[in-house]
Amino acid sequence: MPDLLSAILEYAFIRNALIAGLLAAVACGVVGSFVVARRITYVAGGIAHSVLGGMGIAGYLIAVHNWDAVTPLYGAIAAALLAAVVIGWVTLRARQREDTIIGAVWAVGMATGILFISQTPGYNQELMSYLFGNILMVSDSDLSILLGLDLLIVALTLLLYNRFLAVCFDAEFARVRGIRVEVYYILLLCLAALTVVVLVTVVGVVLVIALLTLPAAVAGLFSRTFRQMMIGAVAFCIFFIIAGLAVSYETNFPAGATIVLIAGVSYVLAIVVRWLIRRHRNPIAH
Amino acid sequence: MANVAAINLENVTFSYNGGVVLDKVDLTVAENDFVWMVGPNGGGKTTLLKLVLGLLMPDSGHVRVFGQTPKTMRGRIGYMPQQTSLDLHFPITVMDVALMGRLGRAGSGGRYNAADRKAAEKALEQVGLADSARQLFSELSGGQQRRMYIARALTCEPDLLILDEPTANIDQLLQRELYQLFESLLGRMTVVMVSHDPAFVGQFVKQVVCVNRTVDVHPTGEVSSEMLGEWYRDRDLRIVRHDRRFTNGEDHA
Numbered sequence: 001m002p003d004l005l006s007a008i009l010e011y012a013f014i015r016n017a018l019i020a021g022l023l024a025a026v027a028c029g030v031v032g033s034f035v036v037a038r039r040i041t042y043v044a045g046g047i048a049h050s051v052l053g054g055m056g057i058a059g060y061l062i063a064v065h066n067w068d069a070v071t072p073l074y075g076a077i078a079a080a081l082l083a084a085v086v087i088g089w090v091t092l093r094a095r096q097r098e099d100t101i102i103g104a105v106w107a108v109g110m111a112t113g114i115l116f117i118s119q120t121p122g123y124n125q126e127l128m129s130y131l132f133g134n135i136l137m138v139s140d141s142d143l144s145i146l147l148g149l150d151l152l153i154v155a156l157t158l159l160l161y162n163r164f165l166a167v168c169f170d171a172e173f174a175r176v177r178g179i180r181v182e183v184y185y186i187l188l189l190c191l192a193a194l195t196v197v198v199l200v201t202v203v204g205v206v207l208v209i210a211l212l213t214l215p216a217a218v219a220g221l222f223s224r225t226f227r228q229m230m231i232g233a234v235a236f237c238i239f240f241i242i243a244g245l246a247v248s249y250e251t252n253f254p255a256g257a258t259i260v261l262i263a264g265v266s267y268v269l270a271i272v273v274r275w276l277i278r279r280h281r282n283p284i285a286h
Numbered sequence: 287m288a289n290v291a292a293i294n295l296e297n298v299t300f301s302y303n304g305g306v307v308l309d310k311v312d313l314t315v316a317e318n319d320f321v322w323m324v325g326p327n328g329g330g331k332t333t334l335l336k337l338v339l340g341l342l343m344p345d346s347g348h349v350r351v352f353g354q355t356p357k358t359m360r361g362r363i364g365y366m367p368q369q370t371s372l373d374l375h376f377p378i379t380v381m382d383v384a385l386m387g388r389l390g391r392a393g394s395g396g397r398y399n400a401a402d403r404k405a406a407e408k409a410l411e412q413v414g415l416a417d418s419a420r421q422l423f424s425e426l427s428g429g430q431q432r433r434m435y436i437a438r439a440l441t442c443e444p445d446l447l448i449l450d451e452p453t454a455n456i457d458q459l460l461q462r463e464l465y466q467l468f469e470s471l472l473g474r475m476t477v478v479m480v481s482h483d484p485a486f487v488g489q490f491v492k493q494v495v496c497v498n499r500t501v502d503v504h505p506t507g508e509v510s511s512e513m514l515g516e517w518y519r520d521r522d523l524r525i526v527r528h529d530r531r532f533t534n535g536e537d538h539a
Contacts (some may be wrong), residue, residue: 037376162398166386169376172367173438176339178360178390223377224422 004246013136014245017255020138021241023146024202024211027153029234031195032216033226034188038168041213043091043189046102047083048196048208050109054079055130055200056116063120072130073145076200080193083109088186110205133204133256135245142201149194156191164188165226202241203256214263215240218270240266290353292317292446292476293338295501298347300333307333310347311501317352317445318473320490323480325497331480332368334497335448338478339365351446361390364444366435368451368480374424380434381419384410387441409440412467414460428455436464447471449479465490 007014035044058075061067083105090101117127129137138146157164166174167184175181192212199208219232244259251258293315300308307330315321325331336342337349340356351359364387384406385398398406410416413433418426426434436452452468453461461483469490471477478495496502 037373039373162385162389165378165382166389169378169383170372170386172341173365173386174389175341176360176363176365177386177442220375220377224420225379225382226377229377 004249007249013138014249016138016140016143017135017245018242019143020135020146020201021245022238023143023150024198025215025234025237025241027150027195027198028211028237029215029219029232030157030230031153031191032212032237033219033230033233034164034168035192036213036216036220037226037229038188040189040192041209042099042102043087044192044196044212045209046087046106046109047080047189047193048200048205048212049106050083051076051079051196051200052113052130052205053109053111053116054082054113055205056113056120059126060116060120063122071141071145073142073197073201076197077149077194079109080197081190084189084193085186088182088189092182092185129204130200131204131206132254133200133202133207135202135255138201146198146201149198153191153194153198156187160184160187203259207256207260210260210263211237211240214260214267218263218267221270221274236263236266290317291315291350292319292352293478294348294350294353295334295337296348296350298337298344298349300330300337300342300344302333306499308337308344308497308501309499313495313501313503315476315478315493315495318476319493320468320472320477321479321493321495322491323478323495323497324482329498331497332450334501335365335450335478335480338448339363359446362445364439364442364447366439366447366449366452368454372423376423378423379419380410380415380421380423380426381406383423383434384419384437384441387438387443405443406437406441409437410434412440413437414463429457429460432456433460433464444475446476447478449477449481451480451482453481453483 004014008018035041054075054077055072056075057079058067058070058072061075062070062072087098087101087105091098113130114127117130120126128134163174163179163184166177166179167181167188171181171185174184195212196208199211203211215237216229216233218236219229223229223232240263241259244262245255247253247262248255248258291314293313295311295313298308298311299306311334313334323331323334333342337344338351338356340349340351340360349356352362356363381403385402387409388398388402388405391402407416407419410419413436415430415433415437418430423431423434432452432455436449439447439449449468453464456464468477468479472490479491492505494504496504
């Protein structure tokens with residue numbers, strides 16, 4: 001840990017990594033709580049993997065057609081939003097096909113990405129950093145995009161909190177109260193999509209789901225209200241990312257995988273701790 | 287707007303996947319009436335309520351609520367569903383659920399105001415859940431959950447209150463309190479209540495709406511226990527047992 005601290009002061013790229021991690025934690029705690037509570041982890045998974053398509057296309061346009069104004073992050077945003085709207089719309093129109101459409105978006109997105117990356121010169125390295133993240137490569141301009149996405153996510157959630165909560169908890173009742181459930185559901189998926197984009201820079205396409213759900217799941221074990229769950233999820237996410245960065249700095253392990261493993265181990269520990277607390281409080285019932 | 291009916295169904299037909307659930311139904315409920323809705327399971331009660339709420343659209347015919355389409359009148363309706371497929375592990379308190387009755391009002395997106403909280407507190411008190419306001423939804427018993435949904439419907443401060451089996455899973459003592467609550471609503475709002483429990487409702491309800499693919503409306507006195515007994519043969523032991531005891535008593539005399 002002290003090594004990481006001195007490295008933060010010394011190297012800009014480690015500072016950027018830490019800032020990206022903190023920004024990711026905010027989005028991940030806020031939106032991840034909705035994803036976990038509404039049980040749409042696999043929707044988020046489909047969105048996450050479709051992001052590879054967008055990044056692949058953007059990378060191809062940059063390398064082959066010299067589109068200088070574009071970065072892979074723009075491609076990721078476009079693909080994530082498209083996937084969110086497609087999945088949301090099809091789910092609302094034909095409920096029973098939800099898993100099929102998620103699977104299709106998931107695989108088609110990845111296939112598109114792999115195809116374009118294969119046609120892009122020097123593709124091997126790109127592919128690995130898209131798939132597994134490369135938090136040590138976050139540029140200043142990436143950071144400002146991440147900050148913008150974060151502000152958007154937090155502002156919309158605060159503004160529409162009660163409606164999101166009602167749509168997640170009891171969509172039918174929300175509809176009877178005159179809430180346009182479809183609009184809010186797709187908007188929530190779009191927020192999940194933007195969060196996925198933020199997280200992809202930290203842990204990559206494949207590992208996003210872990211960071212989106214595990215901090216919220218851990219917080220959910222100890223929360224009494226949805227607000228507590230959100231705040232707890234942000235805190236746990238910050239802890240996982242900083243701890244992961246510190247360990248990976250010491251050991252030279254890949255940062256994304258280290259962060260996810262720490263989150264996973266913490267989740268298991270949290271379940272055990274909660275079980276022990278309950279048993280302690282109520283020894284007869286358990 | 288003199289005397290617009292609270293609910294007006296005209297020649298309404300509805301079917302699920304080709305099976306006709308409601309067939310050419312006419313029904314008028316006057317404003318501030320208290321209507322008891324009965325009928326066998328699968329007879330179309332919940333479907334009829336969902337048509338009134340605008341959650342389902344009729345295949346043919348018209349549904350009007352306070353003279354308008356259900357969707358435009360939703361702000362005036364409080365609804366308590368029969369079954370909810372809600373996630374029991376959703377981290378939310380009883381108070382937060384009750385507050386959802388205030389949704390759809392101006393500014394209800396971000397924060398609820400003091401009036402919203404007051405309405406929710408009052409409704410929780412009315413159903414006897416005032417002490418449970420801070421409890422988690424997942425900590426409630428089945429009966430407490432039913433009462434929480436009643437409170438949520440009351441929090442809407444509706445002109446039309448729709449209750450789908452409000453007393454299922456609720457013990458006798460609390461049932462009596464709830465019916466006192468419903469009785470206190472008489473004349474203050476229009477109430478449509480589905481219930482399998484005639485022993486209480488019959489005391490203060492004037493109209494009985496019988497839903498079984500078609501709809502018949504009777505004054506409460508006309509509904510014979512044979513009629514109910516036939517519908518609730520397997521369900522409402524109270525009626526059947528009561529009749530049998532009475533007959534036995536006469537036989538012995």
